[in-house]
Amino acid sequence: MRVLLIEDDEGTAAYVVRVLERIGAEIEHCRDLASGLNAALTAPCDVLILDRMLPDGEGLDLIARLREAAVEAPVLMLSALGSASHRVDGLERGADDYLPKPFEPAELIARVKALARRAGQQAHPAIMVSGDIELHVKARTAHRAGKSLALSPKEFDLxxxxxxxxxxxxxxxxxxxDVWGMNFDPQTNVVDVNVSRLRRKLExxxxxxxxRTVRGEGYLFGAAA
Structure with a gap:
């Protein structure tokens, strides 16, 4: 397993490397967004671990740039900003998982393995089609009736x-x-808000x-909705 770690704190980075080397991971360490982006574009990785507060900017801003460049590696945010609102923000802006600092080694290993396993199981065609809607998986773009849909990273995932x-x-x-990676109830309407925005852009x-909304059950997607 190849892991790209973007973390400016040397102590944290060394700790992460030691922990993941226990499971045989190969880790490349970058200290800022610029070098991390270059590394991600140069060589593919199985999991990307990303800090939020980096010398040259906010780590979350890198996710959209990676997806625009068709880098599909799952992203684990590793941050001292660990409140429920910070986690929701990170997941909504495209992170696949969010682990607050400080963390237990076993939990880091479990989450990295889960992300790598999930990524390995996701095999998609280059283009997915439903009615007059096309989803271009690698480019992370969507179109309806030939018109481009301006989706956020999380709306695309949704x-x-x-x-x-x-x-x-x-x-x-x-x-x-499955979309926000939440195994807890943040008491938020993040799903309802994002589904509403997506529906508006689609329709x-x-x-x-x-x-459409199935009352008391959830949501149904497709030409027959």
């Missing part, structure tokens, strides 16, 4: 999840777990509903 579960009622708990100005 739409991809709906594509993968087309015709199946998707519950709020499934979305929290306003177009013919036909494609995403």
């Amino acid at each position: 739409l991809k999840y709906f594509f993968e579960h087309e015709g199946v009622t998707v519950t709020r708990e499934m979305l929290l777990r 306003e100005g177009f013919d036909g509903a494609v995403l």
